[in-house]
Amino acid sequence: MTLSVEAAVAARRFDVSLSLGPAETIAVLGPNGAGKSTLLSVIAGLLRPDSGRAEVDGRVLFDLPLGAGQGAGSWTAPHRRGIALLAQEPLLFPHLSALENVAFGPRGAGVRKRAARDTARRWLAEVDAGHLESRRPGELSGGQAQRVAVARALAANPGVLLLDEPLAALDIQAAPLLRRLLKRVLAGRRAVIVTHDVLDAYMLADRVLVMEDGRIAEEGPTRELLRRPRSSFAAGLAGLNLVAGTVTAGGIRSAEGLEFAGQHDFPLVPGQAGVAAFPPSAVSVFQNEAHGSPRNSFRVTITDLEPHGDQIRVRAGELSADVTPAASADLGLVPGLDVHFVVKAAAVAIYPA
Amino acid sequence: MTGLLGSRPGSGARRRGGSTAGRPYSGIPAWIIVLAAAGALFGLLPLAAMVARINWPQFIPLVSSEPSLAALGLSLRTAAASTALCVLLGVPLALVLARGRFPGQRLLRSFVLLPLVLPPVVGGIALLYTFGRQGLLGRSLEVAGIQIAFSTAAVVLAQTFVALPFLVVSLEGALRSAGSRYEAVAATLGARPTTVLRRVTLPLVLPGLASGVLLSFARCLGEFGATLTFAGSLQGVTRTLPLEIYLQRETDAAAAVALSLLLVAVAVIVVGLSYRRPGPAGPGSAGRAEPARS
Amino acid sequence: MRPGRQAAALVLAASLAAGLLGCSAAARGGGADRTLTVFAAASLKASFTRLAGEFELRNPGVKVRLSFAGSSELAAQITQGAPADVFASADTTNMAKLSDASLTEGAVQDFATNVLTIAVPASNPAAVSAFGDLARPGVKVVICASQVPCGAAARAVEKAAGAALKPVSEESSVADVLGKVISGEADAGLVYVTDVKAAGDKVRGIPFAEAGQAVNTYPIAALRGGRNKELAAAFMATVTGPDGAKIFSDAGFGAPVG
Numbered sequence: 039m040t041l042s043v044e045a046a047v048a049a050r051r052f053d054v055s056l057s058l059g060p061a062e063t064i065a066v067l068g069p070n071g072a073g074k075s076t077l078l079s080v081i082a083g084l085l086r087p088d089s090g091r092a093e094v095d096g097r098v099l100f101d102l103p104l105g106a107g108q109g110a111g112s113w114t115a116p117h118r119r120g121i122a123l124l125a126q127e128p129l130l131f132p133h134l135s136a137l138e139n140v141a142f143g144p145r146g147a148g149v150r151k152r153a154a155r156d157t158a159r160r161w162l163a164e165v166d167a168g169h170l171e172s173r174r175p176g177e178l179s180g181g182q183a184q185r186v187a188v189a190r191a192l193a194a195n196p197g198v199l200l201l202d203e204p205l206a207a208l209d210i211q212a213a214p215l216l217r218r219l220l221k222r223v224l225a226g227r228r229a230v231i232v233t234h235d236v237l238d239a240y241m242l243a244d245r246v247l248v249m250e251d252g253r254i255a256e257e258g259p260t261r262e263l264l265r266r267p268r269s270s271f272a273a274g275l276a277g278l279n280l281v282a283g284t285v286t287a288g289g290i291r292s293a294e295g296l297e298f299a300g301q302h303d304f305p306l307v308p309g310q311a312g313v314a315a316f317p318p319s320a321v322s323v324f325q326n327e328a329h330g331s332p333r334n335s336f337r338v339t340i341t342d343l344e345p346h347g348d349q350i351r352v353r354a355g356e357l358s359a360d361v362t363p364a365a366s367a368d369l370g371l372v373p374g375l376d377v378h379f380v381v382k383a384a385a386v387a388i389y390p391a
Numbered sequence: 392m393t394g395l396l397g398s399r400p401g402s403g404a405r406r407r408g409g410s411t412a413g414r415p416y417s418g419i420p421a422w423i424i425v426l427a428a429a430g431a432l433f434g435l436l437p438l439a440a441m442v443a444r445i446n447w448p449q450f451i452p453l454v455s456s457e458p459s460l461a462a463l464g465l466s467l468r469t470a471a472a473s474t475a476l477c478v479l480l481g482v483p484l485a486l487v488l489a490r491g492r493f494p495g496q497r498l499l500r501s502f503v504l505l506p507l508v509l510p511p512v513v514g515g516i517a518l519l520y521t522f523g524r525q526g527l528l529g530r531s532l533e534v535a536g537i538q539i540a541f542s543t544a545a546v547v548l549a550q551t552f553v554a555l556p557f558l559v560v561s562l563e564g565a566l567r568s569a570g571s572r573y574e575a576v577a578a579t580l581g582a583r584p585t586t587v588l589r590r591v592t593l594p595l596v597l598p599g600l601a602s603g604v605l606l607s608f609a610r611c612l613g614e615f616g617a618t619l620t621f622a623g624s625l626q627g628v629t630r631t632l633p634l635e636i637y638l639q640r641e642t643d644a645a646a647a648v649a650l651s652l653l654l655v656a657v658a659v660i661v662v663g664l665s666y667r668r669p670g671p672a673g674p675g676s677a678g679r680a681e682p683a684r685s
Numbered sequence: 686m687r688p689g690r691q692a693a694a695l696v697l698a699a700s701l702a703a704g705l706l707g708c709s710a711a712a713r714g715g716g717a718d719r720t721l722t723v724f725a726a727a728s729l730k731a732s733f734t735r736l737a738g739e740f741e742l743r744n745p746g747v748k749v750r751l752s753f754a755g756s757s758e759l760a761a762q763i764t765q766g767a768p769a770d771v772f773a774s775a776d777t778t779n780m781a782k783l784s785d786a787s788l789t790e791g792a793v794q795d796f797a798t799n800v801l802t803i804a805v806p807a808s809n810p811a812a813v814s815a816f817g818d819l820a821r822p823g824v825k826v827v828i829c830a831s832q833v834p835c836g837a838a839a840r841a842v843e844k845a846a847g848a849a850l851k852p853v854s855e856e857s858s859v860a861d862v863l864g865k866v867i868s869g870e871a872d873a874g875l876v877y878v879t880d881v882k883a884a885g886d887k888v889r890g891i892p893f894a895e896a897g898q899a900v901n902t903y904p905i906a907a908l909r910g911g912r913n914k915e916l917a918a919a920f921m922a923t924v925t926g927p928d929g930a931k932i933f934s935d936a937g938f939g940a941p942v943g
Contacts, residue, residue: 624861
């Protein structure tokens with residue numbers, strides 16, 4: 039019961055092979071032009087690869103042997119694949135109301151108008167957009183429209199959900215809301231999410247796949263890959279410190295009891311799950327208890343030291359800091375040494391999870 | 392930054408081409424406006440000159456004479472039938488040209504649009520060699536008992552021939568600017584191609600289709616050369632309003648002018664309709680039809 | 686493509702220049718030049734072209750400009766002030782319009798006549814041999830509309846023959862009628878004897894007695910607005926003289942009555 043894809047598109051130097059479990063969400067990361075959108079188009083059936091084979095749950099999506107001419111092999115049209123696509127823009131049909139947009143999938147599957155509308159109402163409620171059902175897409179905000187688009191994709195009851203940077207076009211208020219919504223609805227679903235944002239990968243995906251130049255550069259469980267990146271692209275992304283925990287009045291409390299104060303652009307509800315994100319460059323390393331503000335000062339044990347550009351990356355469990363080689367020598371940093379990491383609150387971004 | 396290039400009225404010195412209070416900056420140089428006015432006059436003056444020549448006391452009797460009414464009725468009926476035929480043939484053509492990718496596509500487009508630049512008489516001759524009694528298809532049609540020459544069907548064929556490009560051009564443009572992304576989304580939601588066409592593509596390009604239909608209808612109403620060459624001229628059968636005007640001019644200039652005004656009035660109503668259609672998707676929908684991909 | 690485009694541009698430029706020159710020449714053309722402008726009915730095209738050639742040959746330095754169109758069209762143009770020295774009409778009605786408006790100068794002279802004939806395609810598919818055959822059901826007959834002279838003539842001979850025609854089309858010019866016969870769309874058409882003669886072997890003419898009931902007379906007159914009165918008189922003399930008679934008779938025209 040898996041989705042498996044092998045496909046090559048010579049003109050785009052695209053050659054990818056991947057498989058996906060029945061309830062697995064993978065995030066596809068990579069620089070622009072790496073072939074992420076091509077991958078989604080191939081799976082959705084909007085682009086015909088030169089060769090390859092794909093199956094979902096034993097059903098063949100396409101089977102195009104190498105060297106076989108046009109028309110050879112088998113090919114399933116997009117509408118028969120049961121694979122829904124959620125793009126960066128909502129692309130709601132402008133002439134239909136929100137409700138009719140969501141009912142579009144069931145109607146196309148032959149469900150009667152009334153039953154399709156009932157299904158649509160359920161899904162609109164699921165994405166907290168029940169009150170928007172009679173609005174036209176032109177009357178919805180970006181975030182509202184994308185929520186309706188999520189409901190529309192899910193109402194089609196897809197076997198696989200493809201998401202192409204679903205948060206990229208949203209403003210800073212709307213994105214966290216939709217991210218939480220996606221986390222809720224993607225649980226237990228098979229989905230592929232293309233993203234630029236390591237936070238999306240961290241929060242939404244079980245597994246990460248990094249693409250570079252039309253090929254998969256590396257893949258692995260999200261936390262592990264972000265902690266130990268091998269590809270240069272993942273290394274660039276993965277430097278970010280991500281601490282999961284519970285939202286407090288001023289920030290996040292991690293499972294180990296560490297308190298992270300930070301900035302947030304939207305109301306936080308204490309007690310809910312959240313993430314604190316900050317770059318290693320915002321972390322200073324001291325031998326003794328912090329000077330000045332006691333907040334965001336943590337006693338940690340160095341686990342690893344590695345060069346990172348012209349800096350030294352100091353790792354302590356899940357946290358990392360960047361220091362100059364001179365500072366590292368002054369402080370006599372070695373693995374096993376106990377030090378204090380101090381983070382500027384201004385550099386910490388708090389997200390509800 | 393917001394408002395800098397927006398609709399804020401100019402607060403500084405007023406310059407030529409500057410914005411008028413409350414209206415966004417248009418950027419049209421003054422000399423362009425002068426030329427535009429000349430262009431508008433060029434279109435309007437001949438109409439005004441014609442209206443000035445109308446013999447008003449005789450107008451109603453002239454346009455309501457039996458031959459005039461027969462010609463008007465025939466024109467409206469044939470234009471309606473031809474427009475329907477244009478939709479039947481033109482919508483698929485526009486779809487194939489806008490969405491398809493096949494060898495010879497550009498060539499096909501050129502040939503479909505050819506009647507736009509062809510003198511209608513040439514179109515009439517071409518139709519004669521196709522559907523005429525001695526024509527390519529005409530001979531087989533005659534064997535099958537179908538005679539097109541000198542029938543109202545010939546008028547419809549001639550009008551369809553010259554009006555089809557108008558529908559195809561309008562619709563293909565609308566299809567191209569609408570893009571195919573909505574259709575792709577609809578397909579991934581499980582909709583069959585016919586469902587996508589009916590529920591997504593056509594509603595999205597409805598304004599383009601509507602203006603194409605109206606332009607075709609107007610072109611059908613004005614068709615003269617191809618009809619004269621191919622269909623002949625007989626009251627109530629093939630003599631449409633333009634042919635009636637041409638004939639009336641031989642003996643009765645007043646009648647010809649009156650009928651011309653009638654034709655102009657019908658055309659103005661039709662063209663006016665095509666620019667005053669209500670948006671099918673409510674306010675703001677047109678602007679959101681094709682979000683820019685950043 | 687490139688050389689082709691250049692050539693096209695060249696041709697365009699050349700024709701534009703020629704057009705401008707032509708315009709200015711026409712504008713300057715006045716008293717001194719030896720150009721005669723003749724407006725003549727379309728059915729006179731072949732004969733008048735021949736006549737003008739002979740006239741130029743006999744009068745070195747003289748240039749005859751010919752403009753052919755329907756008689757009513759030409760009469761309308763002259764009324765609107767078109768610069769012409771001589772007008773030759775295919776009917777008396779349109780000439781009368783001009784002389785009534787005092788636009789002609791001197792006498793109006795009849796120089797030829799023309800009568801209708803039945804034109805059928807060379808193969809004569811409907812086996813037409815007499816005027817009565819035109820009224821047979823199934824025979825596709827095309828005539829001129831009664832608003833134009835050839836249509837009025839057709840209705841007159843129809844009445845004289847006592848046969849009720851049911852034409853499939855009533856065209857606005859005799860050329861359109863002939864065109865429908867030549868292309869085989871129509872089984873028969875009523876056109877002038879001269880038209881059948883000019884069409885060569887593409888159509889056959891079937892004369893009929895009743896044609897004499899509607900004889901079309903061709904008048905010619907000099908115009909008041911003309912600039913070359915002497916040349917106009919000389920040209921009219923050629924048209925009405927023995928040279929003209931020969932040429933018109935060759936083309937199938939009849940001699941003027943009386």
